[in-house]
Amino acid sequence: MIVFDLCCAAGDHRFEAWFNSSASFADQQARGLIACPVCGDSDVRKAVMAPRVGAKSNQLAVAPAAPAAPAATPADAAGGGELPAAVIRKVIAGIAAKQAEMLPQSRWVGREFADAARAMHEGRAAEDLIHGQTSPEEAQALRDEGIAAMPLLVPFVPPDAVN
Incomplete structure (x- = not known):
C-alpha cells in the first residue's frame, strides 16, 4: 500500500488516500473514482508530500493513525454491479462534511x-x-x-x- 497526499482543483482541499500502487491511483483517477471528501470534486491531483522519516532507533515510534480506506468502487449489494461514481462521491462527501462539522466541537x-x-x-x-x-x-x-x-x-x- 502507498499513501498519497491529494488535492482537489475546485477548493484546493488537501487530503490523503491509500492505494495498492501508483498504477492503481492512475487508473482510479482516470475513471473518476477519486473525489475530494470535502467538496466532492473529482478533479484530483497528487499534492507535494513531505517524506516520511523513520524514528531514531533509541526513541519509541508513535503508531500512525489508521489508514483511510482505499478509493474503490463497492459492489452493489442487490445485483453485484458497481455503484455509479457520482453516488459514491456524494456519500463520501456527506460523511466527510459531517466529520468536518463535528471535529471542532x-x-x-x-x-x-x-x-x-x-x-x-x-x-x-x-x-x-x-x-x-x-x-x-x-x-x-x-x-x-x-x-x-x-x-x-x-x-x-x-x-x-x-x-
Missing part, C-alpha cells in the same frame, strides 16, 4: 481514547465529544461493553500530537 484525547470513553460511560467524567486513537481490539471491547465508538472516515491527528 470534539476534544482530542490521543491514545487515551478508550479510557476517556469508559470514564464518560461510567459517569466518572463529563460526557463530551471526543476523538483519539485506539487499537481495533480495544474499539471492539468498547462496543462489547455498550460504548458507542466508530472510526473516522478521514483519520485526523492534530499536528502538534504527531511530532
Whole structure:
C-alpha cells in the first residue's frame, strides 16, 4: 500500500488516500473514482508530500493513525454491479462534511481514547465529544461493553500530537 497526499482543483482541499500502487491511483483517477471528501470534486491531483522519516532507533515510534480506506468502487449489494461514481462521491462527501462539522466541537484525547470513553460511560467524567486513537481490539471491547465508538472516515491527528 502507498499513501498519497491529494488535492482537489475546485477548493484546493488537501487530503490523503491509500492505494495498492501508483498504477492503481492512475487508473482510479482516470475513471473518476477519486473525489475530494470535502467538496466532492473529482478533479484530483497528487499534492507535494513531505517524506516520511523513520524514528531514531533509541526513541519509541508513535503508531500512525489508521489508514483511510482505499478509493474503490463497492459492489452493489442487490445485483453485484458497481455503484455509479457520482453516488459514491456524494456519500463520501456527506460523511466527510459531517466529520468536518463535528471535529471542532470534539476534544482530542490521543491514545487515551478508550479510557476517556469508559470514564464518560461510567459517569466518572463529563460526557463530551471526543476523538483519539485506539487499537481495533480495544474499539471492539468498547462496543462489547455498550460504548458507542466508530472510526473516522478521514483519520485526523492534530499536528502538534504527531511530532
